[in-house]
Amino acid sequence: MKPIFNLITIVSVMTMISCTQHKTTQQPVSLDPSFMDTTIAPGESFYQYATGGWQQANPIPDEYARYGSFDNLREENQQQIQLLIEALGSEEYPAGSNAQKVGDIYRMGIDSIRLNEQGATPILHQLKAIAAAKDKQDVIRLMAEVSRYAGNPFFAFAVGPDDKNSSMNIVHLYQSGIGMGDRDYYLLEDDHSRSLREAYLRLMETQFQNAGYDEANAGQAAANVMRIETALAEAHITREMRRIPELNYHKMRIEELAVEVAPFEWDLYFTEVGAYGLDSLNVSHPASVKAAIGVIEQEPVESLQDYLSWKVINSAASYLSDAFVEANFEFYGKTLSGSKELRPRWRRTIDAVNGALGEAVGQLYVEQYFPPQAKERMLTLVDNLSLALGERIAQLEWMSDDTKAKALEKLATFTVKIGYPDKWKDYAPLEIADDTYWQNMVRASEFEFAEMISELGQPVDKSKWYMSPQTVNAYYNPSSNEICFPAGILQPPFFYMDGDDAINYGGIGVVIGHEMTHGFDDQGRKFDKEGNLTDWWTADDASRFDERTRVLVNHFDAIAVLDSVHANGTFTLGENIADQGGMQASYHAFMKTNQAVAGELIDGFTPAQRFFLSYAALWAGNVRDAEILRLTKIDPHSLGRWRVDGAVPHVDAWYEAFGITSSDPLWLPEEKRAAIW
Numbered sequence: 063m064k065p066i067f068n069l070i071t072i073v074s075v076m077t078m079i080s081c082t083q084h085k086t087t088q089q090p091v092s093l094d095p096s097f098m099d100t101t102i103a104p105g106e107s108f109y110q111y112a113t114g115g116w117q118q119a120n121p122i123p124d125e126y127a128r129y130g131s132f133d134n135l136r137e138e139n140q141q142q143i144q145l146l147i148e149a150l151g152s153e154e155y156p157a158g159s160n161a162q163k164v165g166d167i168y169r170m171g172i173d174s175i176r177l178n179e180q181g182a183t184p185i186l187h188q189l190k191a192i193a194a195a196k197d198k199q200d201v202i203r204l205m206a207e208v209s210r211y212a213g214n215p216f217f218a219f220a221v222g223p224d225d226k227n228s229s230m231n232i233v234h235l236y237q238s239g240i241g242m243g244d245r246d247y248y249l250l251e252d253d254h255s256r257s258l259r260e261a262y263l264r265l266m267e268t269q270f271q272n273a274g275y276d277e278a279n280a281g282q283a284a285a286n287v288m289r290i291e292t293a294l295a296e297a298h299i300t301r302e303m304r305r306i307p308e309l310n311y312h313k314m315r316i317e318e319l320a321v322e323v324a325p326f327e328w329d330l331y332f333t334e335v336g337a338y339g340l341d342s343l344n345v346s347h348p349a350s351v352k353a354a355i356g357v358i359e360q361e362p363v364e365s366l367q368d369y370l371s372w373k374v375i376n377s378a379a380s381y382l383s384d385a386f387v388e389a390n391f392e393f394y395g396k397t398l399s400g401s402k403e404l405r406p407r408w409r410r411t412i413d414a415v416n417g418a419l420g421e422a423v424g425q426l427y428v429e430q431y432f433p434p435q436a437k438e439r440m441l442t443l444v445d446n447l448s449l450a451l452g453e454r455i456a457q458l459e460w461m462s463d464d465t466k467a468k469a470l471e472k473l474a475t476f477t478v479k480i481g482y483p484d485k486w487k488d489y490a491p492l493e494i495a496d497d498t499y500w501q502n503m504v505r506a507s508e509f510e511f512a513e514m515i516s517e518l519g520q521p522v523d524k525s526k527w528y529m530s531p532q533t534v535n536a537y538y539n540p541s542s543n544e545i546c547f548p549a550g551i552l553q554p555p556f557f558y559m560d561g562d563d564a565i566n567y568g569g570i571g572v573v574i575g576h577e578m579t580h581g582f583d584d585q586g587r588k589f590d591k592e593g594n595l596t597d598w599w600t601a602d603d604a605s606r607f608d609e610r611t612r613v614l615v616n617h618f619d620a621i622a623v624l625d626s627v628h629a630n631g632t633f634t635l636g637e638n639i640a641d642q643g644g645m646q647a648s649y650h651a652f653m654k655t656n657q658a659v660a661g662e663l664i665d666g667f668t669p670a671q672r673f674f675l676s677y678a679a680l681w682a683g684n685v686r687d688a689e690i691l692r693l694t695k696i697d698p699h700s701l702g703r704w705r706v707d708g709a710v711p712h713v714d715a716w717y718e719a720f721g722i723t724s725s726d727p728l729w730l731p732e733e734k735r736a737a738i739w
């Protein structure tokens with residue numbers, strides 16, 4: 063799957079909302095003064111000034127590692143979906159209908175009595191199949207099978223657009239297979255990493271025992287998995303390297319695999335996965351895949367069985383009895399992220415239904431909650447943002463006319479998706495049966511996998527959505543040069559159907575500009591208007607771009623996020639460019655509105671001040687220390703505080719709006735402000 067550059071990482075969390083009333087005129091939205099903290103000057107910490115009151119009034123609920131206005135909206139969203147699903151429960155729907163499927167999965171997910179009675183039973187047939195492996199060939203067959211429903215054992219297989227021929231789908235193999243999610247956790251010798259490894263070992267021991275292993279066998283199996291995952295992690299390229307598209311593209315003919323990657327039972331593997339007749343493919347990370355093959359060769363069958371069994375147990379844990387769920391939460395929720403309590407079962411189940419039947423839920427969701435007028439207002443905003451960004455590009459003094467012409471062409475060819483897809487996914491082939499919750503999740507994953515395989519060798523379906531409509535998020539996809547704004551994000555505090563322009567341009571306007579800027583960030587700029595990885599920049603323009611973005615890298619590298627831990631300016635560069643560029647473009651567009659021109663105060667704030675206060679409000683939130691450390695490792699987005707305090711000092715208009723001077727701590731001399739888009 064192509065990397066999707068979304069606005070924020072999708073965290074699996076989400077209270078209630080009433081549908082916006084639709085009037086025809088714009089109404090000033092009240093910025094709640096209690097959300098602010100006016101004991102702090104805007105130039106000291108704009109984040110604290112704009113959102114300090116919110117933080118104070120909204121301590122993190124025990125079940126969260128981070129809780130902000132985003133999560134608040136997600137919670138409301140979940141409640142809306144729960145109401146929809148409960149309404150379904152009052153009627154009988156024909157077998158095979160989307161309503162039957164959504165309703166049945168939800169009922170199974172919240173039925174704790176049945177889940178606890180079943181215990182490990184739902185996974186036993188899969189563990190038995192793995193235990194029956196006799197040789198490495200069996201291991202390869204099982205690896206292919208498990209990859210259809212339980213993540214990516216050893217390395218990942220996916221079908222998606224060819225970076226250099228973006229209209230065609232090809233196979234991609236890339237690094238994967240580690241349960242802690244980042245190589246550093248396996249390799250670093252600091253106290254935090256060591257304690258995570260110990261906790262991960264304990265998690266595995268507990269879950270193997272929950273699955274029926276005796277204590278000694280569980281301990282041995284956990285040690286085997288740790289050894290295998292550590293070997294995989296050692297060969298993984300770093301997250302910074304993963305951001306460089308050229309380093310992730312190694313297209314080769316199938317005959318070259320043995321030499322360019324490693325000898326392996328490739329025919330067997332591809333046949334078992336269901337990818338027949340391949341002539342070429344992309345191996346994103348040849349050295350990592352080679353190392354994974356080395357592990358399969360060197361480790362005894364028994365250890366490889368433990369590893370595959372772990373993939374199944376760990377993937378299934380959230381869908382099994384309380385013993386599995388609690389052990390899973392102990393590590394992934396508490397230790398890794400700092401949450402204190404498991405989220406209520408119904409919320410976890412809504413997430414699961416969204417994951418398994420995203421567009422089926424989405425279809426119900428938009429009928430109920432997404433007004434057509436919202437799409438119209440969004441289209442106008444997108445047009446205005448596009449115009450503004452185009453004007454800014456045309457005026458850049460650091461870019462040559464040649465590159466500008468191509469950049470403007472790329473901007474003009476963006477595909478814009480708003481609300482929900484034109485064509486809904488057909489869930490007819492997916493059976494939701496009354497056996498087990500987990501088995502339905504397996505069928506849902508296999509359904510998605512089969513759909514992915516069917517796209518192999520086919521032209522890319524540009525109408526496809528990579529997020530479901532109810533998702534509170536947005537994305538830019540470089541390989542299709544598209545921006546997408548699902549219905550879920552078109553709500554307050556991002557979007558006020560009848561709100562004044564300052565609030566909407568500071569909110570959803572910046573989000574639109576953010577996604578557009580992704581087409582021109584350190585990664586996106588390497589893809590042309592057709593979505594092909596190709597160098598359309600002059601060498602001078604490219605080096606001037608690097609020089610200008612370096613300013614942002616250095617700025618964020620210098621930010622201490624917790625004690626001596628710093629932000630990673632290189633890893634977060636794309637998002638930081640997008641935040642800063644998004645603000646610039648949206649502010650530029652906002653300046654053309656009647657509200658900006660008239661300049662009248664609302665609640666004592668100028669239009670420009672309201673714009674920036676609206677932006678900051680998007681990121682209001684609190685976050686636990688453990689989560690700060692985890693996100694700094696794995697999230698390409700800066701933390702909420704720094705999406706504000708790290709970004710606004712690079713926007714000249716913010717200085718003007720709040721009268722920031724060189725005596726203010728956030729003030730940057732002009733030569734240290736990033737001037738990119």
Ligand SMILES: [Zn+2]
Pocket residue numbers: 067068069070576580637640
């Ligand atoms: Zn983004």
